[in-house]
Structure formats: structure tokens, C-alpha cells
Amino acid sequence: MDEIFEQGLxxxxxxxxxxxxxxxxxxxxxxxxxxxxxxYGDTSRTWAEVYRRSLKLASALRKLGxxxxxxxxxxxxxxxxxxxxxxxxxxxxxxxxxxxxxxxARTITFMLNHGRAKVFFTDREFSERAQEAVAGCDHKPxxxxxxxxxxxxxxxxxxxxxxxxLATGDDDFTxxxxxxxxxxxxxxxxxxxxxxxKGVVYHHRGAHLNSLSNIIGLGxxxxxxYLWTLPMFHCNGWCYPWAVxxxxxxxxxxxxxxxxxxxxxxxxxxxxxxxxxxVVLNMLINAPKEQKQAFEHTVTVATGGAAPPAATIAAxxxxxxxxxxxxxxxxxxxxxxxxxxxxxWHELDIKQKATKxxxxxxxxxxxxxxxxxxxxxxxxxxQDGESIGELFLRGNNVMKGYLCNEKETTKAFAxxxxxxxxxxxxxxxxxxxxxxxxxxxxxxxxxNISTLEVESVLYDHPGVLEAAVVAAPDTHWxxxxxxxxxxxxxxxxxxxxxxxxxxxxxxxxFKVPKRIVFMEELPxxxxxxxxxxxxxxxxxx
Ligand code: ADP
Numbered sequence: 448m449d450e451i452f453e454q455g456l457x458x459x460x461x462x463x464x465x466x467x468x469x470x471x472x473x474x475x476x477x478x479x480x481x482x483x484x485x486x487y488g489d490t491s492r493t494w495a496e497v498y499r500r501s502l503k504l505a506s507a508l509r510k511l512g513x514x515x516x517x518x519x520x521x522x523x524x525x526x527x528x529x530x531x532x533x534x535x536x537x538x539x540x541x542x543x544x545x546x547x548x549x550x551x552a553r554t555i556t557f558m559l560n561h562g563r564a565k566v567f568f569t570d571r572e573f574s575e576r577a578q579e580a581v582a583g584c585d586h587k588p589x590x591x592x593x594x595x596x597x598x599x600x601x602x603x604x605x606x607x608x609x610x611x612x613l614a615t616g617d618d619d620f621t622x623x624x625x626x627x628x629x630x631x632x633x634x635x636x637x638x639x640x641x642x643x644x645k646g647v648v649y650h651h652r653g654a655h656l657n658s659l660s661n662i663i664g665l666g667x668x669x670x671x672x673y674l675w676t677l678p679m680f681h682c683n684g685w686c687y688p689w690a691v692x693x694x695x696x697x698x699x700x701x702x703x704x705x706x707x708x709x710x711x712x713x714x715x716x717x718x719x720x721x722x723x724x725x726v727v728l729n730m731l732i733n734a735p736k737e738q739k740q741a742f743e744h745t746v747t748v749a750t751g752g753a754a755p756p757a758a759t760i761a762a763x764x765x766x767x768x769x770x771x772x773x774x775x776x777x778x779x780x781x782x783x784x785x786x787x788x789x790x791x792w793h794e795l796d797i798k799q800k801a802t803k804x805x806x807x808x809x810x811x812x813x814x815x816x817x818x819x820x821x822x823x824x825x826x827x828x829x830q831d832g833e834s835i836g837e838l839f840l841r842g843n844n845v846m847k848g849y850l851c852n853e854k855e856t857t858k859a860f861a862x863x864x865x866x867x868x869x870x871x872x873x874x875x876x877x878x879x880x881x882x883x884x885x886x887x888x889x890x891x892x893x894x895n896i897s898t899l900e901v902e903s904v905l906y907d908h909p910g911v912l913e914a915a916v917v918a919a920p921d922t923h924w925x926x927x928x929x930x931x932x933x934x935x936x937x938x939x940x941x942x943x944x945x946x947x948x949x950x951x952x953x954x955x956x957f958k959v960p961k962r963i964v965f966m967e968e969l970p971x972x973x974x975x976x977x978x979x980x981x982x983x984x985x986x987x988x
Contacts, residue, residue, distance in 0.1 A: 465628035466655035468689035472498055472534050473622075479695040482670070485527045486716060487700040488597055494695065497531065503616030504535035510615055511589055513565055515540030518634060520564035520588065522546045522555065522573050524702040525675035525684075528593040528609050532568065533679070533688040537632045537651065538622035544634040544646075545680040548573055549972070554644065555580035561646055562634050562850065564588045568609065571601030572702075578604045597702060628652035633683050634850060637777050646850030647777045653813075654683070657780040657844040658690040660813035664785050665720055665749050665771055671696035674712050674721035676704040681752070685722060685773075685781030706734035714740045720747050722773075724975030725755040726913075732762040733912060733935070741767065749773050751782060753976050754805065754881060754899045756906035761801035774807035774881065776867060778846045778859065783814045784879065805903070806880040807838075807871065815842035818864070819873040822885075825862050830873040835882060835895055838871050839864035870897075887979055889918040889926050896928050896958050898979075904953045905930060908946065910938035915969050915977045916960060919986045930960035931982050933969055941965070 475484075476498035484497040492500070513519060519536045521543065523529040529545070536543040544562045546555060548570075559567060559580060567588040569577040574592075581587060590605030591612050628651045636644035661667070673691040675698060677684050691698055699716050701708050704727050712718060723731075728750055731739075748763060751773035763770050773782035786808035792800050810817050819836040820827045828836035845865045848856035859866055870888055871881040882888065882897035889896040898916040905914035913933040918926035934941040943963040950959040964985075970978040 465625045467625055467651040468654045468658050469537050471689055471693035475692055475695040482695055483697045485698045487527050501531045501534040502620045503613050504531055505538040506620035507612045507616035513539055513541050517541045518544050518562040518564045519566045520544040521568040522548055522577055523570050525679050525700045526595055527700055529679045530688055530698055542631045542634050547680050552576045552579035556583035558636050559584050570595055571598040574601040574604045625651050635682055635777050648847040648850050649780055650847050653780050653844045656813040657686045660811045661686055661690045664811050667694050669694050672716055672719045674699045674718040677722040682777050682781035706731050707738040710740040717744050722749040724752040725750055725759050726975035728759050728763055756903045757801040757805040758906040760804050761797045772804050780844045783811055784808050785811045806878045808878050813844040819871055830875050832872050832874040835870050835872055838867045838869045889928050891926050891957055892924045901928055901958055908949045910935050910941040913969050917979045917982045927961040929962040931964045931966050933966055
């Protein structure tokens, strides 16, 4: 049979261009040159200025020898420089490696070596670690200091400052679209909670599509005012540097998401949207009264990166904030699933509503497919809300793969799906609910115990500020659940018996923690994830 739709209808330059999020900046600078693009302390710049500066920076980097396929690393807080790097580096076909600012020098050295960084942007606050990290490098990158007036202490350690470098760029520099949208745009290392960090590589196409998907998921309107509480080093700030730019919004930058700073910024700049891990939401909920502020305008917060306890969602909503729950991984450019809000949930009481919203939901627009399945047979589990399987994803916002790590890449993509390593159930309404990471689930006497479920019950107790549940070895049961709890300061005395009583009333007996350990602070990664391996170590010791 003649395929008429394949005849004389080819892909040509006129009807096919490589997708890239850099085009968002070009368009926004044309559409809204005078609108405020970025606010940081006393500095404010328009879209025309940010575009011009990004082009100049790209030109300056080219003069330093940065070419297509080179890596540019950045150890920076959420400053305007970090935002500009998200555009300038890919304009050259180079790859941005935004690094977690809380990592130790040894890990930074590992990333600089592994990613073969040519240029390394740092901030005075991190100068000591940056210097130590570079000292250990096989090839020394050129160091550029972002001499931020709001940084405290530290030294300038580079061969030039960011503004000095920028000044060397040409004003008439033009950028070229990548010839291939599969070209790498970013390199993001996983936190290494499961071993050596793996270098996750993103391409222009995925970054473009995930940005658009995030605009729709969060409901970002034209001109949104977005507060940078989420680190831009985490999955490139879930692609929001590009997404907010696409809607010609305003980026409000802050160095640290301290509650007072966050509340002030929301009020002062009429912030409409921000993203934060549940741990940051808890900080806002538990902030001292004098730091909290009520807002007359609507504020939407996307949370994810870890499971938000229903109690946290309920408390945020009670403060008048709209909560959107997203799920994702570094490997999926950040958010890839969303708990789409159903109209009839408005009628539920806040606790029931929050419980529905705490589920991870369904795919976001850019993700093509998902399933919860048995990881051995790859057979989907029944959608009964009970059978546990691994979550598998497939789509255009799944990474290119792990840099120079074919073995792990092949493993992650086996059977035509991306293996998330997260275990969950599939509900009859098609929503997925994550129960645990595969390495965290507790198997006690052959029964699975979801640590997230036990934590959620602990969070419902008014005396609990934070909780983490891990497996403790047990000669009889194999493993038993054990809880680490940070009590709320204003609660009075919280006892082990009281917590156990609360758990007994709300959980099956075998899920009740067999030991409760009180802790002033739970160990967390810089992105707010509980470091359960640190807690488990206590039992090994
Ligand atoms: P790392 O794997 O390096 O710790 P990631 O940011 O890639 O860092 O972590 C992704 C993991 O975080 C997911 O596999 C999942 O376990 C957890 N996660 C992310 N978002 C959610 C969410 N909304 N609910 C539950 N867990 C989540």
C-alpha cells in the first residue's frame, strides 16, 4: 500500500528545528524586554538585560576556550549569576554542571574530574571547599568567583570575577540553536545516597519539554513571580530557570530559604509560586509566629523530592497556600508525576483531602508512560491500592543516561523502561502511591512495612516535629521498624510510651516501631531528603 503521508512530506529546515529551552529567553527578551526578569536584594534586571548579559557571558566563555561538549561547573547559591549560566553555557553547546553546595571537597573533586569541568564558578561562601576540591583535580579548571555582595566571609580564589569575565564578552555575540536536540545541556550528579554519585545527563529536548510540562503542572501564568527556595543545583531547579523564563515571569533569588526571608520575599514581591521539599515546608509551618505573614494574594507551592506527610500538606493549606504535589528524580529532570487535583476533593475535610494529595499521582504531560510492576517479571501489579511493585517510567524527560557509566545506564533502562527504584501501589483511580524506596522498605517476618506510612502516622501526632523510620536488624523477625523522632519544642514532654500508644491506635501491630529514638535533628541531604543510611548505621554500630 502506498503510504501517501510519507511521500514528499519530509523533515526539512522549515518544519523541524531542534527543541531547546534557550529559545525561551530569546523570545521573552523580544516580547517583554522591559519586564523585570530577576530580583536579588537591591538588584533588579529586565529581560533585555538578562538576555544581553547571557549572550555576553557566552561570548566571554567562548574566549576562555569553552566549546560544544565542554563542561562548565558551578558551585553557587540561587543568585542571578546561576540563572544566567543556565542560558549562557548551553548557548555554546556546552554542558552546565550545577553542583550541590553542601557537598564535601572530595565529592566536588570527583565531580570536577568525572565531568572534566573546564571552568568552575564559585561563591565566596564556599571558597575553602572549592579551593581544596580544585587542588585534588587531575586537570585544573579555570576558577571564576561570583563576588556576591550578600555572601558572608570567604575569599576570592579564582583568576577573575564573574563581572570581570562578563566584561570581556562581545556585545554582538549571537547564539546558535543546537543542530541536534539530543545534544547534552546539563550534568547533574545524584546525591550518592546509594554509592558513588552518578552523572545524569540531560538533553536540550528533554529540558525544553519538561519546562513546558512544569508550566502546565504548576499552572504558571504569564508574568508569574517565582521565588527561588528550591536549589537551582537540584535537577536544574526542576527546570524552573527555563520554565519561568518561558512565561516571562520574574525570578526572585535568595541565597537561603530561611523562613523569615521566604515570608518577607513573598509579601514584598507578591510571589505567586515557589517549589520546596517537604522539609522546607515544615520549616515554614513551624517558624516562630513573628516571622510568619499572611498574604492577600494567591500563593501556590509545588512540593516534592520526598514524600510530603499528609499533615504537612494540611498545615500548608491551612496557612492559605495552594499545594501541588510533584514526584520525580534527578534522572527525570525533576518532576515527572503529579497528583492531579480532582474537583470532588474540595468537598473532603482537610485531612482526607491531604491524604489524597499526598499520593504521587499520574504522569505529567512530558512523561509518556508509567506502570507499577513486578521488577522481575515486569508484569503490572493489580490496581488495588495494595499490591506493591516498582514504579517504571518512559518518556522524553528521562535522562540520556549516566555519564561514562554504561553499566548503570543499561541497568536503569532494562526492558524498555526507566527503573525508578521506588516501590508503590497503584490505586483503582490510576494514581500511584509511593510506599518506599526499594532499599528503605522494611521486611518484617516476611511482611512489607512502608516506612512512609509509619512516618505519616508519626507526623499526625501533635508532639512530633520530624520523624524517620528505618529497619533495625532483629534475630526473630529479620527486620523491625525503628523510629527516630524530633519532638516539637513547644509540646512539653514527649515519651516513648505516648508515641507507641499513638502508633498502636493507628497502625497494624507489626508496623508499630519497636524502638523510638529521640533526636535533636535528623540527618538530611541538602535537598531535604532524610539520610536513612546514616540512621541505619547506628544499629550496625
Ligand atoms: P537522589 O536519588 O540522589 O537522592 P533525587 O532527587 O534523584 O536524589 O531523588 C529522587 C527520589 O526522591 C525518588 O526516587 C523518590 O524516592 C524520592 N521522591 C521524590 N519526589 C517524591 C515524592 N513526591 N514522594 C515520594 N518520594 C519522592
